[in-house]
Amino acid sequence: MERLISWCNNAGLPAFIMAAVAHLWFVTVHPFDDGNGRISRTLADMLLARLDVDSARYYSMSAEINRNKKDYYKILERTQKGDLDITEWLLWFFDCLEKAITRASGVIERTLEKAAYRDRFRDVDINVRQRKVINRLWDGFEGKLTSSKWAKICSCSQDTALRDINDLISKGMLRNSGEGGRSANYLLPE
Secondary structure, three states: OHHHHHHHHHOOOOHHHHHHHHHHHHHHHOOOOOOHHHHHHHHHHHHHHOOOOOOOOOOOHHHHHHHOHHHHHHHHHHHHOOOOOOHHHHHHHHHHHHHHHHHHHHHHHHHHHHHHHHHHOOOOOOOHHHHHHHHHHHOOOOOOEOHHHHHHHHOOOHHHHHHHHHHHHHOOOOEEOOOOHHHOOEEOOO
């Protein structure tokens, strides 16, 4: 562990390479009975933080590894039982890092879109049901929003749901997808 700490402080390699190697090294040494995975992910995040010019960092390598745990354990086992060539591990780690950054970029973009939408319609008066569904749409609504789903979400009648929807459409806060009849569904404006 002393060699790992010394290496982390003096290796002089790019931070993303150090993060990948230090993570692998720590989890391979496995110095504790429990928590080695969490600490190795924290170590990787700490070393990656050295890349950032300011203190704001919007991605988490640890969270992305947790999302890909099955593949993580496979590559870790292959690397640890292999011939000391860690190229495959590095490629997996960097791919995971790219996914973490891409995911964070998507979240930031969606947050900015949501803020712009709220700013655009800040003076528009809407009811509690409308606010509830609009928030759901921004926060990752599953499937298509129909008047039936609106009625279920808001525990209201189909007629009330349609009135709420038509009101939001007239205010520009919602739009019809263009599908008619039973397929009619509604989206946030573009």
